[in-house]
Amino acid sequence: MDWLTIALLLFFGLVFLAAEVIFIPGTTVVGLVGFGLLAAGIWFGYRDLGSSTGHILLVGSLLITGALVYWGLRPQNLNRVALTQVNHTKVQDVRHPDVLPGTLGRTLSALRPAGTVLFQDDRREVTTRGEFVPAGSAVRVLGIEHNRIVVELVA
CATH class of the missing domain: 1.20.58 (Methane Monooxygenase Hydroxylase; Chain G, domain 1)
Structure with a gap:
């Protein structure tokens, strides 16, 4: 060569x-x-x-x-190709719910049977056991089942 x-x-x-x-x-x-x-x-x-x-x-x-x-x-x-930022966020673990059974809240939308409830300053998607609840009603948390917050109307 x-x-x-x-x-x-x-x-x-x-x-x-x-x-x-x-x-x-x-x-x-x-x-x-x-x-x-x-x-x-x-x-x-x-x-x-x-x-x-x-x-x-x-x-x-x-x-x-x-x-x-x-x-x-x-x-x-x-630094051009490597990840240099650290992610400090967390995921809500369903084994440690932040909305405990017995917590009271107010519905922001009608629950038919699912909707939105305001617990103090937190908006959460919730569901009932089948009943309809009008908007603006007081509700109480019964428990958490399969990653769903189950509520009932407070009489």
Whole structure:
């Protein structure tokens, strides 16, 4: 192989490795192709251009690859592709209800048999056991069944 083919193998191997590390980290396929092209270029360099040129190609490729990895893994480059925000929200666990049985509330909509009730400052979707309750009525929580708050009309 002539020196131009070996130079192109090394160049495209470094381009693929740079793309893997800097632009599209985590794809692995692009990096493996780049590594394969680099290995082929170095091997052909040893075979066709001699061991001294092969050593130069090997050391040069290692230095450039090391610099690419160092530059690509700097924190300011990783922040572009990494999740840096922490989510501190929580999910209401149905095993620990925030509306306890016996809590009183006022209906915001008619319950036919489901609707909206205001418990202090919290709006909740509730259901009855089949009866209709007009809007603005006082209701009491009977319990929570299958993730539904069951209420009854307060007489």
